[in-house]
Amino acid sequence: MNYLNISDNELEPVVGELNLLLADYSIYYQKLRSFHWNILGKNFFDLHKKFEELYTDARTKIDEIAERVLTLRYHPVSNYSKYLEISSIKEVSPFITDTEMVSEILGDHQKILKQMKTTIANAEKAGDEGTIDMMGSYIANLEKSSWMLDVWRKNTEDQLKIRSIENVS
Secondary structure (H helix, E strand, O other): OOOOOOOHHHHHHHHHHHHHHHHHHHHHHHHHHHHHHHOOOOOHHHHHHHHHHHHHHHHHHHHHHHHHHHHOOOOOOOOHHHHHHHOOOOOOOOOOOHHHHHHHHHHHHHHHHHHHHHHHHHHHHHOOHHHHHHHHHHHHHHHHHHHHHHHHHOOOOOOOOOHHHHOOO
């Protein structure tokens, strides 16, 4: 019985994209753990806590993505060697500055967001509302985390864009 009412031909591209996202999140998770363990300096307390928050969220998403693949009646990729092969996220040395760590994470967020949007595009073609819904909430969450990390990198005298405020009557 096909409880999803979606053909395998329509689902296979979605599952492929979900497995790429699973690989991205798995490498991202380990990178965050590495940064959490190796952060030094005056921002230790803030970033140690933030990295733990991010890797805890990533761990949850890893499980949810794998379970979504299973829900679609496929096996998720589960070998770390395969993750390293197919992920757009790459390992880096943990011996970098706090600012470099945050910049690295923000770069990973861009890659993950791009993969989520590709997954949505394939899910839309298949009529896979469950995956679309999941990705939508993930995108909002990751965009908020990206905003917070980006603001952390700013100087206190930096300002956000104000043009739209000036044009309001």
